[in-house]
Amino acid sequence: MEKNLKQSILYLKKEEPQVPEPSKILFTGLDGAGKTSIILALQREFSKIAILSPTRGAQRRIFSFLGKDISEWDLGGQISYRISYLKNPDKYFDGTEIAIYVIDIQNKPRIPEAISYFKDVIEQFKKLEIEPPIYIFLHKYDPALKRNAPNEMKNLIIDLKQTIRKATDYKELYYYQTSIYDLPSIITAMSEILLSLYPKSELIEKTIIEFAKKVNSEGVVIIDSNSLVVGSYYQNDETKHLLTASTPYFLTLNDSFQYTNVLEDKFEDRMIVQRFGKNFIFKQIDIRKDSPYYLLLLKEDPVFRKEDFESFAYLLKEILSK
Numbered sequence: 001m002e003k004n005l006k007q008s009i010l011y012l013k014k015e016e017p018q019v020p021e022p023s024k025i026l027f028t029g030l031d032g033a034g035k036t037s038i039i040l041a042l043q044r045e046f047s048k049i050a051i052l053s054p055t056r057g058a059q060r061r062i063f064s065f066l067g068k069d070i071s072e073w074d075l076g077g078q079i080s081y082r083i084s085y086l087k088n089p090d091k092y093f094d095g096t097e098i099a100i101y102v103i104d105i106q107n108k109p110r111i112p113e114a115i116s117y118f119k120d121v122i123e124q125f126k127k128l129e130i131e132p133p134i135y136i137f138l139h140k141y142d143p144a145l146k147r148n149a150p151n152e153m154k155n156l157i158i159d160l161k162q163t164i165r166k167a168t169d170y171k172e173l174y175y176y177q178t179s180i181y182d183l184p185s186i187i188t189a190m191s192e193i194l195l196s197l198y199p200k201s202e203l204i205e206k207t208i209i210e211f212a213k214k215v216n217s218e219g220v221v222i223i224d225s226n227s228l229v230v231g232s233y234y235q236n237d238e239t240k241h242l243l244t245a246s247t248p249y250f251l252t253l254n255d256s257f258q259y260t261n262v263l264e265d266k267f268e269d270r271m272i273v274q275r276f277g278k279n280f281i282f283k284q285i286d287i288r289k290d291s292p293y294y295l296l297l298l299k300e301d302p303v304f305r306k307e308d309f310e311s312f313a314y315l316l317k318e319i320l321s322k
């Protein structure tokens with residue numbers, strides 16, 4: 001198997017185009033829906049979320065995901081901006097590879113307006129003859145709401161999906177329930193969405209599964225510095241829950257140590273948390289200088305050998321390097 005994997009890696013290297021175009025991801029929706037907050041939550045910029053003001057026009061950022069450049073467009077949703085986007089579809093909507101439409105589900109009176117603008121956006125895609133998948137974020141689905149009014153929320157979501165289905169026959173529509181107070185909900189959604197752009201993701205997944213088996217681990221997550229999951233293996237749903245729920249907090253904890261000197265033997269530089277009779281092992285993987293990746297591993301025994309880690313890191317590096 002390992003041999004096959006190496007061959008596939010070589011094959012991929014040959015096939016790759018030289019300078020791929022950045023993929024355009026568009027965040028749109030009404031003002032106050034939570035678009036900028038979602039983007040900042042992924043970057044773990046929590047202090048900025050607290051003092052956020054409305055986005056003025058289109059804010060663009062380029063970031064790298066698995067070595068591919070992603071051009072992220074955050075379209076401020078105030079009415080005057082919306083009017084100007086609809087007047088200039090070429091400028092704002094053209095070239096969209098993935099659209100994320102954010103709806104504030106707590107703001108019921110504005111849901112009709114949110115659906116009406118959603119139809120406007122689809123209209124622009126049709127005009128431009130593009131058909132990007134649209135991921136609808138049913139946002140502000142906060143944990144407290146889910147706890148306190150579970151049935152009401154469930155019904156609201158069923159109704160909303162039906163209303164959207166009636167409003168449009170657009171084919172590629174997908175839904176996520178998200179909240180900035182439930183970070184894993186955002187990380188899972190964004191990771192799944194971005195991985196869909198990435199043909200190498202299967203190979204990464206295979207490499208991770210082999211590594212998990214070799215080190216006798218119940219679950220492995222590889223995360224990049226934007227908190228995005230680039231690949232994972234979970235033995236079962238419980239493992240998945242344990243790992244996805246704790247990943248953002250390991251990253252935040254790691255951020256808090258950023259000014260501390262690193263150990264000389266980098267392999268020793270890892271965090272181990274023991275809980276439920278299991279060991280969570282968190283470790284940085286230096287694949288590229290500027291943007292590290294992180295490994296979170298769950299296993300019963302705390303044994304973690306340098307050779308295993310290094311050969312895994314080597315394979316990942318081979319896959320991810322351009």
Ligand SMILES: Nc1nc2c(ncn2[C@@H]2O[C@H](COP(=O)(O)OP(=O)(O)OP(=O)(O)O)[C@@H](O)[C@H]2O)c(=O)[nH]1
Pocket residue numbers: 029030031032033034035036037038049050052053054055056075076077078102139140141142178179180181
């Ligand atoms: N309860 C709750 N509030 C949220 C959530 N996400 C964002 N908010 C709040 O919603 C408000 C608006 O968030 P923004 O991120 O500025 O919304 P936006 O969609 O970027 O708005 P524009 O830039 O005007 O288009 C802020 O006060 C956020 O704190 C969430 O998941 N739950």
Ligand SMILES: [Mg+2]
Pocket residue numbers: 035036037053054055074076077
């Ligand atoms: Mg904004």
